[in-house]
Amino acid sequence: MSVSSLAASSSRCTEPALLSPKEGAGGGGGLIQPLVPTGDHPYECEFCGSCFRDESTLKSHKRIHTGEKPYECNGCGKKFSLKHQLETHYRVHTGEKPFECKLCHQRSRDYSAMIKHLRTHNGASPYQCTICTEYCPSLSSMQKHMKGHKPEEIPPDWRIEKTYLYLCYV
Numbered sequence: 650m651s652v653s654s655l656a657a658s659s660s661r662c663t664e665p666a667l668l669s670p671k672e673g674a675g676g677g678g679g680l681i682q683p684l685v686p687t688g689d690h691p692y693e694c695e696f697c698g699s700c701f702r703d704e705s706t707l708k709s710h711k712r713i714h715t716g717e718k719p720y721e722c723n724g725c726g727k728k729f730s731l732k733h734q735l736e737t738h739y740r741v742h743t744g745e746k747p748f749e750c751k752l753c754h755q756r757s758r759d760y761s762a763m764i765k766h767l768r769t770h771n772g773a774s775p776y777q778c779t780i781c782t783e784y785c786p787s788l789s790s791m792q793k794h795m796k797g798h799k800p801e802e803i804p805p806d807w808r809i810e811k812t813y814l815y816l817c818y819v
């Protein structure tokens with residue numbers, strides 16, 4: 650099964666809302682710095698400076714600023730700017746809960762609800778080191794933390810996915 654491909658693969662460029670607890674991630678002053686347009690992400694949003702790989706992604710991102718909501722739920726008529734917002738919302742009607750807490754197996758409809766739920770476990774963050782049991786709030790801080798462990802401490806079959814405190818079935 651795919652364990653949390655969402656958190657691992659979504660770039661901060663296309664889905665900033667999913668990775669909101671940024672503090673500690675970059676070790677910087679806490680300011681979110683817009684990416685500079687590069688060959689990889691040449692399309693820049695004139696509203697917030699975020700950069701995107703292609704024009705259609707930029708176009709759908711800009712709806713956040715313009716308030717345009719082309720995605721309509723055929724269950725209740727609610728409108729959304731982004732496709733993934735509609736997809737997440739639609740689970741209200743299907744009852745689908747693709748996120749599962751590894752600590753108590755409670756299911757959640759979306760990533761942010763899962764993160765909120767995790768905090769009820771003594772303030773648990775979405776990632777926990779399997780070697781020293783320390784929590785990390787973001788994947789990048791978890792990866793940084795793992796570099797602090799000696800290679801011989803880390804089991805040979807260990808993968809970063811093992812630090813995820815939730816499972817994701819989407």
Ligand SMILES: [Zn+2]
Pocket residue numbers: 694695696697698699710711714
């Ligand atoms: Zn923008």
Ligand SMILES: [Zn+2]
Pocket residue numbers: 722723724725726727738739741742
């Ligand atoms: Zn609906």
Ligand SMILES: [Zn+2]
Pocket residue numbers: 750751752753754755766767770
């Ligand atoms: Zn739980």
Ligand SMILES: [Zn+2]
Pocket residue numbers: 778779780781782783794795798
């Ligand atoms: Zn550790």
